[in-house]
Amino acid sequence: MNDGLDPFDRASLIAVHDEGHAFDAVVPPIVQTSLFTFKDYDEMIASYRGERVRPIYTRGLNPTVRLFEEMLAKLEGAGDAIGFASGMSAISSTVLSFVEPGDRIVAVKHLYPDAFRLFGTHLKRMRIEVTYVDGRDEEEVAKALPGAKLFYMESPTSWVMDTHDVAALAALAKAQGIVTVIDNSWASPVFQQPISLGVDLVIHSASKYLGGHSDVVAGVVAGSTELIGRIRSEAYPYLGGKLSPFDAWLLIRGLRTLPIRMKAHERSALALARRLQDHPLVETVCHPGLGNHLPPGLLGTSGLFSFIVRDGVDVRRFADHLQFFKLGVSWGGHESLIVPGEVVLAQKAQPNSAAAFGISPRSVRLHVGLEGTEALWSDLEAAIDAASSG
Numbered sequence: 001m002n003d004g005l006d007p008f009d010r011a012s013l014i015a016v017h018d019e020g021h022a023f024d025a026v027v028p029p030i031v032q033t034s035l036f037t038f039k040d041y042d043e044m045i046a047s048y049r050g051e052r053v054r055p056i057y058t059r060g061l062n063p064t065v066r067l068f069e070e071m072l073a074k075l076e077g078a079g080d081a082i083g084f085a086s087g088m089s090a091i092s093s094t095v096l097s098f099v100e101p102g103d104r105i106v107a108v109k110h111l112y113p114d115a116f117r118l119f120g121t122h123l124k125r126m127r128i129e130v131t132y133v134d135g136r137d138e139e140e141v142a143k144a145l146p147g148a149k150l151f152y153m154e155s156p157t158s159w160v161m162d163t164h165d166v167a168a169l170a171a172l173a174k175a176q177g178i179v180t181v182i183d184n185s186w187a188s189p190v191f192q193q194p195i196s197l198g199v200d201l202v203i204h205s206a207s208k209y210l211g212g213h214s215d216v217v218a219g220v221v222a223g224s225t226e227l228i229g230r231i232r233s234e235a236y237p238y239l240g241g242k243l244s245p246f247d248a249w250l251l252i253r254g255l256r257t258l259p260i261r262m263k264a265h266e267r268s269a270l271a272l273a274r275r276l277q278d279h280p281l282v283e284t285v286c287h288p289g290l291g292n293h294l295p296p297g298l299l300g301t302s303g304l305f306s307f308i309v310r311d312g313v314d315v316r317r318f319a320d321h322l323q324f325f326k327l328g329v330s331w332g333g334h335e336s337l338i339v340p341g342e343v344v345l346a347q348k349a350q351p352n353s354a355a356a357f358g359i360s361p362r363s364v365r366l367h368v369g370l371e372g373t374e375a376l377w378s379d380l381e382a383a384i385d386a387a388s389s390g
């Protein structure tokens with residue numbers, strides 16, 4: 001986008017300003033209805049013929065959901081967006097709109113585990129093959145791409161935090177006429193705008209930072225009007241994972257504070273990651289902001305990162321000693337959370353292997369919420385001490 005605005009200011013303006021609501025209300029209404037009625041026969045037929053664009057049934061079009069979609073499309077610099085009932089619904093509907101039996105997908109490894117499992121179960125049954133590549137190795141990606149239908153990325157990945165040169169990889173796929181999809185949940189549109197880096201479709205688990213308050217499960221995909229139109233015409237109505245009006249309203253409310261929340265998550269998480277890196281009982285910290293430069297295309301870092309404790313540190317005692325970090329999956333909300341690596345490794349759903357996710361049993365994933373940094377650090381420090389003694 002070439003409007004001369006700083007990306008953070010642009011995101012804040014989009015998130016905060018929208019006008020034209022009934023009664024000049026500053027907050028949009030929740031249009032909580034399943035259907036819309038017509039004044040007469042002709043109006044109904046004209047609407048079905050597509051001569052008039054207006055809501056008919058909420059699974060197809062709902063004004064509150066539409067407002068969220070428009071805001072998200074603007075934040076991502078995309079032509080259009082569609083909201084879904086969950087991030088997984090956005091992922092499955094997007095992928096199924098572009099592949100058919102016999103096709104092949106190239107995906108980066110260390111994906112979000114349920115996306116990996118979707119590929120290894122339903123897509124496998126449909127004879128859709130997935131080739132996993134190390135997205136940090138451009139040569140490996142270039143070799144795998146010819147003949148593929150879709151290139152699926154997550155950057156950074158959400159546990160071991162692999163980062164990729166998104167623009168370089170998207171260019172490789174574009175040269176082969178392959179559609180590129182990215183899961184951008186970790187960075188949010190405040191810290192990464194993949195469309196400007198050449199990516200075609202951008203997916204979010206809106207349950208994370210977009211919502212921001214751990215009170216909604218939702219998803220969204222943004223891209224060109226043409227590609228979103230393809231998803232909207234089939235996968236969206238027939239797979240039916242529709243975002244509800246109330247959840248869309250919660251997401252709109254979440255977006256208002258997304259830019260400032262992201263800055264707060266970034267500041268606190270980076271401070272904690274640096275201190276953990278210096279801690280003698282910590283082996284490695286996986287956080288994309290610890291190098292001298294941010295990875296290409298990333299404008300900032302979020303609150304999610306992981307670390308591996310040294311042999312002999314008892315992860316169970318560490319987890320049970322924490323007071324402010326709660327044990328809980330998901331991330332992106334106001335609260336700080338931890339997930340021990342063992343949780344992902346213990347899940348029975350197949351396919352599942354430690355190598356596929358890159359997760360070690362000595363690893364712990366942290367989501368740094370909006371509490372004070374010093375309180376969070378004293379919590380972590382005390383828990384590491386407790387886990388190493390006796």
Ligand SMILES: Cc1ncc(COP(=O)(O)O)c(C=O)c1O
Nearest residue numbers: 086087088112158185205207218
């Ligand atoms: C990186 C990432 N992508 C997608 C999803 C799936 O989103 P949802 O839980 O909203 O279906 C998650 C959920 O944890 C995730 O962490």
